Amino acid sequence: MTVPVPSSASLDVPRHAASDTSDTSSTNDGGDDGWEDVEPEDESQSIIGLFSDDIYPDVRSLLKDTKERYSFDLAKVQKDLELDFFGTVKLINYIRSEVKKGVQKPDVSSRSLFDDDVYLKPVIEDDALLYNLDDIALDDDGLQSENHRKTDTEAQLREVQEELCRLQEQFSNYRLAVQQSLNVQLSNDDDDPPQPTNVDRNDARRSITEEVDSDYFKSYSYNAIHESMLKDTVRTDAYRDFIYDHKGLFKGKTVLDVGCGTGILSMFCAKAGAKKVIAVDNSSIIEKARVNVFANGFGDVITCIRGKIEEIKLPVPQVDIIVSEWMGYGLLFEAMLDSVIWARDRYLAPGGLMVPSHATLRIAPFADPDFVDSHVSFWRNVYGFDMSSMLESVHNEAIIAGTKTSSVVGDSAVFLQLPLHTITVEELNFLKTFELTIAHDVPRLDGWLIWFDIFFLTSPTAKLKNGALPWELRKEGLVAFTTGPFGPETHWQQCVLLIQPEGEKPVPLQKGQVIRGQIGYQKKKKDARALDIEVRWSIDDCSSSRHQTWSLQ
Structure with missing residues (x-):
């Protein structure tokens, strides 16, 4: 999932079922206003x-x-x-x-x-x-x-x-808006003056966290983000194919859909033969999901519930399967996986199945002068004006963008495996080691590229081979996909971490040189949805190493 936030002018105005507004037999006491587009039947x-x-x-x-x-x-x-x-x-x-x-x-x-x-x-x-x-x-x-x-x-x-007729640019505008909103909220949190008591301080912080959460869930109330996700065929086809190709796993089962959005995954499960599907979302999109469910004849199978999964009570004590599309930029941005893990520990029956079942995070060396020019040098001449002040934090902010395969100048390495049946929330803050080999000579290392791969295995006890690649599993008839540059582009794209240059002359790298280092993810605050990504590295075991941190928000 991703997090666009619409403008405040359109907040809290969910659209309801068509039957609420389309009764053409009623009179319009206000005259003809609002009915200009309704033409008499011909x-x-x-x-x-x-x-x-x-x-x-x-x-x-x-x-x-x-x-x-x-x-x-x-x-x-x-x-x-x-x-x-x-x-x-x-x-x-x-x-x-x-x-x-x-x-x-x-x-x-x-x-x-x-x-x-x-x-x-x-x-x-x-x-x-x-x-x-x-x-x-x-x-x-x-x-x-x-x-x-x-x-x-x-x-x-x-x-x-x-x-x-909706413009695709709306998605980009929404995403920028939520980044700005989170920045403001988190900045306010850091700048809070001392409070008289610990109780008051905790209340203030809790209030800010709730406001950030409110913005987050409101962002999923609007069509544009769901349109973007549904049109991401890599994402949506993977869920559909796994569910439809394994109807035997779903037939007669009780399924929980965490963060159901429009209800598409719930309807996949219902059509595959699930006995009962419980669709949960804390956004007002749940109202549209209800309409979608009934419009497609699944009202007797799918139950839609609005609320945080941690706060609501399900109508069943246990479920056989949990399905969720919880992935954010860089995989863990948004912290939605925390909620999925909570639901797993609270509701999943012994031997129950998580869909998807596994995820992996990868890092690769990145070199692309054109990309650097478009995001860094750009600010030195904007329509003839020097805007170099914008460069102040340009190397400290993670960039979400689609990248070229030629920009990956070495092998990639898995630095975190997430078996969804056993991973814990504590393991989502980490510092892991990696080792990479440069594939060909490059004039300099511009940064790091991060992406994730998703796997759908059919058993809660199935093990994912270390370093497994999605296309290898697809050859075996399994369902998997990548968000990396070597596969079809997804709405997640890749996470680019640009390195702050050292000195005036770039340091070239040669084919065969080895980079060893550590990469860590850390939530900005205990309950925050934003991340700090830290990388430490050295080349050919050089005694001097480098260290940099980027914000993904």
Whole structure:
């Protein structure tokens, strides 16, 4: 997970179920304001064919002709693939895009062929078929169910279109905002004047911690962060593939989803056959998750609960499986793993399964002059102005960015293994050793690169081989992924630690030189979500060593 925080103007305004706002039978005493976009139903709206430019007066005519002329039964495909509203939208846009390419018989054997969100975007502007999806599944007598009115379909489609119009830049703005918010809160904590008593001092610190926590959970109330995570196919596909490929592990089981967000992982588990899923989140996103759960027919399986896992009471004494997407930048930023471990120790039954089961942290030597120029030299000339004052802490702040494989100038080393079934919170503050070998000559060492790998093993007793690589396990049919530069980019990207230069002349490194050192993670405060990352290192056992600390916040 990541931590964007939206602007204060939009705080605490969760969107609720569509049924709360879309009753078109009610009157509007305030006049016509707010209803400009609602157009009267046009029963004679023409519909363009799927495989031709032919025009049809209604959906039934299109379905009949398409079946007879092109041997394609749209209603049957929808039913066989168990497509919901969004799935049907994707199917139609997929078919139209394939036909546009010249494919006369698009392959619709699996929903995975058109599961990409790109197919939510209409191929034809104002496609009337998309506004009449409920007509595809008519009762035998040709009458529609009262639960599937056209106005609901239009409202859903408008919502899809609104989501497609959101700018990706919003995610970056949110992330910057939360960093600034955490900085202010933690700075206030450090600068607090002495309090009259220990009780008052503890109350003040507790209040600040609660405010930081409040900002953290509010940040997950907004669509942009969840959109970013769901569109991270490396992340989401891994969870989906593990759950669907191992339905035997989930069938008839009770599952706890810690930090459920939109409810996607809970619904994966329910569809895989879980008997009961308890979805927990302390953000108001839980309200949308509830709507998602019921909209997809899982209301009798999934129970959504709002609150911190440490403070709520589950409706069951134990669970068989805990699933959670708890990972932050540099793996441990946000400290959400603390809550997952608490849930494991409190609720997971003996022999229960953690999903994912293992994580590893890696470090590698980093050299990239262009990257340094874009983040350091940049400040010396900004539109012709000298802004060198911004360089004051530039080498003390961890940078989250996607990096090139060529910037990794040596082998990587695992410095921490996290077996999720046994790891403790105390082990998340650490100082570990590492050893790296330079792969080729470089003019200087610019910094360190940190990333993590995630593994989904099927047994609580399964051991992860030391130094295991995700692509090696995938060859064995297991599910795993990397957030490093050698794999597809994820929303976590990598953590870059730029080294403060020493002296005026850079020190070149040669192929084969060995770097030995220690790396440590330390929470800034006991209950903080930010981290300090410390690295100590020396080259070729040189008597002089270097030491630097970076903040990830």
